[in-house]
Amino acid sequence: MNVAVALFTRDLRVHDNPVLHAAAGSASRVIPLFVLDDSILRSQFTSPNRAEFLTRSLRDLDRGLRQLGAPLVVRRGDPLAVLRRLAAEQPIDEVHLAADVSGYAQRRQETLVDGLPVRVHVHEGSVNAVPPGAVTPTGGNDHFAVFGPYLRRWLAVERRRPLAAPKRLEASTVAPGSLPEREEICSGEVAPELAVGGERAGRELLDRWVGELVDDYPEGHDDLAGDRTSRLSPHLHFGTLSPVEVVHRAGSRTRGAQEFVRQVAWRDFHHQVLAARPRTAGEDYRPRGDAWREEPEELRRWQEGRTGYPIVDAGMRQLLREGWMHNRARMITASFLVKTLHHDWRSGARHFLRHLVDGDVANNQMNWQWTAGTGTDTRPNRVLNPLRQAQRYDPGGDYVRRYLPELRSVPGAAVHEPWKLAVDHRRSLNYPDPMVDLDEGRSRFLEARLGQR
Incomplete structure (x- = not known):
């Protein structure tokens, strides 16, 4: 009897899954395995929103696998140690997993290839x-x-071409274990309108x-x-x-x-x-010699969506409400932090990773670096003006009113500049004045950035 492990990582599906397809095609029995990796669970990349999406996705994956004949096996710990213990329960002939791009994923792959006494197949085209x-x-x-x-x-x-789901899986004798609850992975509040996983x-x-x-x-x-x-x-x-x-x-x-x-x-x-370049997850891809400002109160106001610029604040409130943000809003809010306030892009990237359900180390960090001008952007000194962005991409102000209830009484495009309203109306809104003058912020950034040349 030939037994293969299909090690799920960032491929939690039964359709078009090269790992599962190869394991099912090469062995008479398959162990579909997911490891709650302690190294990841202890890192900054674990958040309540992603933990909630993950646990829902694992439950749905288990449902799909059971329909095929083999339940999802869940274990917690170091992947190499888990696989070695699993081999003591059920002799294993081969292991299949997906190639991935982060520094940790590459090290995990190398550790499994070098540390397991069976052949490890690494499949491209899953991620x-x-x-x-x-x-x-x-x-x-x-x-x-x-x-x-x-x-x-x-x-x-x-x-x-996409691969069909296997028609049938023959389960092993390994006990599946319990599917995790979100609180076992990460405590904390989940965004009230988080997308459904699976x-x-x-x-x-x-x-x-x-x-x-x-x-x-x-x-x-x-x-x-x-x-x-x-x-x-x-x-x-x-x-x-x-x-x-x-x-x-x-x-x-x-x-x-x-x-x-x-x-x-x-x-x-x-x-x-x-x-x-795995180090670009935390280091400048193209260093500009920036001397970033450190103003904790400014950072807190940006995080909470209280900058006084409604289009920026709406994006940040959407993040808190949904664990997701419209891509245009991501660009506007990121530019405001790193260019107008001149804060380190890493501060913004950490906050996004705490909340974004799609928080991906490659896309999150590299998009922040793109905005900061330290990444692959060929226009490193570009500054997005949030008022012009609002006028162009939210001309009627409906996006702002959706996420800023305190401004719902302000009609039309006037919602983008509440400081121009009549004094009594402005005071009744319970909304802060702008925390920085846009022209001053832009000039400060350009002077600091260009002064490094």
Whole structure:
């Protein structure tokens, strides 16, 4: 009897899962395994919102696997030690897992390959639509630092077709263990409007997106109030949806589909940067010699959505309410912190990781560095003016009123500049005055940044 372990990491699904597909195809019995990794649980990358999404996803994965014939086996500890103990319960012939890009994931992979007495198969194409190593520039560089050339190569890569879920799995004799509750992973409050985790929820979202909404993406993706984005990012982060299948289902027949697929390419772009430069999770990719300001009260006001600039505050309140934020709002709020207030991008990245259900070390950190001008951005000194952004992407003020109840009585575009209202009206709003003059903040940043040259 041949026994294979399918080690789930960020691929919590039964459809289009190269790890599960390979394990089912090579062995008579399969142990679907998920390890609650203590090294991850103790790190800054564990948060209540992601723990809630994870536990729901694990329950849904277990349901899907049981329908196929083999329950999810859950253990806690160091993955290598867990697999060694598991082998004492049931002789194991091989282990399958997905390749991933973070420094920790790469070290985990190496540890398992070197430390297990059985063959370990590492499968590309589970976490990315195009694996990092499949797209490299000419001239010996190990990654692309500019998105445009990367995208051209990425689009030209021949991608595999999505894999069907296995028809049947033969369970092992290993006891499955208990599925974890969220509180066992991370205590703390969960966003009240957090997205539902699990492959079923992800596939329902994907069906609606590609069937009804994707064609309108070019006109609607920056419409803050319209919220015409896919909201698939949490499912891509946890792998309850396959990026290969998402790209395949979206296709390229319409401009909307092409623009959406381009965003998936951005995700892969940041992953290939982190795969090649793992230290950029905490260090500047392109150091600018910044002397960042440290003003804890300013940072707290930004975190709480009390900066006095409604478009910024609405984004930050959406984050607290939903554990998610519209991409345009992420750009506006990040620029305000690092460019207008001149705070270290790492402070913003940590706050986002505490709350974002799709908080991905590659995309979160590299997008913050892109905004800060320390990453792959070719316009490092660009400053987004939040008032101009509001006028362009929330012209009627509906996004602001949705997330700032204290401003719901302010009609139309006037909501973006409440300091211009009549004195009595302004005082009745219980909303703070702007914490910084935009022109002064911009000048301060540019003087500090350009002065380093």
